Amino acid sequence: MVGRYLDGLADLAWLVVVSFAGAVAAAFGVALTSHVLLDGDFGSTFLTTTGSHWASVLVLAPLGMLPRRTVRRPSTVPIVLHALLLAVVTVFAFGPGTDLSLAFIPLPFLIWAGVAFGSRVVVIEQALMAGAITWLTVGGYGPFASADHPAGSMTSNLITQLYLVCLVVTGLPLALAVRQQLKAVQAVRNEQRRTEAVVESSTMPILVTDAAGIVLSANPAVSRLSGFSAADLVGRGFWERLQRPDQWAAVRAAFADPDHIPQHGETVICTAAGGERMVSFANGVYRSPDDGSLQFVLTMTDITEERASQHLLQHVLRSATTVAIVGTDRAGRITVANAGAEAVLRFDAREATTHSFVDFLDADELELRALQTGARPGFETLVHDVTEAESQTRDWTWVPPDGVPLVASM
Structure with missing residues (x-):
């Protein structure tokens, strides 16, 4: 676990497994020492030490494993209001004379924090909650201290420690899952921005159409070549602006069957000023991995002057x-x-x-x-x-x- 941060659910799973193994090993040593040297009860010592060690590690270790960079930056006011509500609910659930069923009231608030505020807020709040719940239970308050199982008894201690474990595995996994989702969305957006930047800055005219030949995007180089703005082209058939009317039927027929669309060649495109430009083109076919839809990426090179010189x-x-x-x-x-x-x-x-x-x-x-x-x-x-x-x-x-x-x- 050295050098590992809580970036995802896998990290939390490792923390749970390793902390439990460490708690069992430590409890075995403590119980064995207590039994041999102090004539203590091995079973009760082992159970109590395992629960307390495991709960304390799960609650406190995430404080030192917070990710370096946060994905979400919620405003301060909602966090403060949420913390106040959580404090009130915790005191209500673990105050004097409370029922056992009320102990689960704070859990939805941790879930709320995991969805809305992220793992950093959840880790801090669950550590504060654990301290408050332990202090109230030791003082004889709350549903985990009763006449049958007074504060300090093995049963009271075990229930309290298991409840603290439940706190960790309730809100933190959800917060980490949301974090992973947001990071994935952010990575997709960054990749999309990089792709758009490359296309937009390219000096080569690039058109993207769907399977029916409807223009989805056109970079500025297309406007410089044809004189048509992106708004003039997007949403229309590729042929409506850039091809002569006598070519429309042939182009539409080609887009009706992707196998008939030429991969490369030369053609004449129309300009907004009523002129024509000779271009060489290359068609790239892209199939979306999500829905399998086809898109065509058309790149063009203006060869008008070259052909004129050649002729x-x-x-x-x-x-x-x-x-x-x-x-x-x-x-x-x-x-x-x-x-x-x-x-x-x-x-x-x-x-x-x-x-x-x-x-x-x-x-x-x-x-x-x-x-x-x-x-x-x-x-x-x-x-x-x-x-x-x-x-x-x-x-x-x-x-x-x-x-x-x-x-x-x-």
Whole structure:
């Protein structure tokens, strides 16, 4: 139990078990010593010591095992009023001439404290109650001291100690159960806030819809992309604002069967200003572990400018028929060639992308220039002195597939 706090019911269960085991062990030693050295009654000593030791540990130990941080912070006024009511009820139940049935009146007040105020208040109140009940019973008051079982008798002492144990196991478990529930709710709320913060701060547009395609949430990046506010989108079908009317039927049909919803792709979304943006999207499917409901998390990336630049480049490449434009990767493999390259250099652009650029150069000339420059034979011979600051132009012998060489300025 060293270093353990009363954070939950498991901690209280350990306290009950360990304190009972300790009480039995201590009582056995006391009873044995009393019987051997003082000729005392072993049974009565054992029972009395077990009850008093167990009750005292259960009542006082929680005072030193209170959690460091409190989950609830009730106001002072209700706590004071509750403490006064509990004090009045305790004095009434354990005052002169009270009936045994009245001894259970204070218990609902401890339950009230466990629900409303938390374990810290319950632990303090039950310790004060235990002191008051013990003092009144020893003084001959209350239902546990009678003519048949006067104060100080073994029966009176055992009943009193067992009642104190009942105090602990009545209010404190409920307080700890409520504490665990509140901590779980607080953890869920904190996780939800962190998730919302990540989504809200993301520069990537993120939409969350239910299984029918109704928008549940949209982060600010969606508003920046489309011009629609979250209020314009939430509660409506995904397609109503962001898709053209001619696309609505297809989108609704896709949401009718989750298996038909594409996991990724490209599409055009409408903007509040009446324009359109090209986006690439990815769909994530989330199934709630509670009720099994489906939610779709749609992330988008604006590629409008990228596609515009790509189309412009393709247009330039296709329109240039007198200038050969050949693109390569860093290793020298041809990646793109325009119509001018097909006409001037006499090769098929699609077929050329399966070759390296140097495959079309005169091999002897390439080897000679590699020796002159000290570069390794191959693509490095062409680009070894190329910089971003200036362009280098040289004449090379180009050998097209038809075998008739030509001189090209590169």
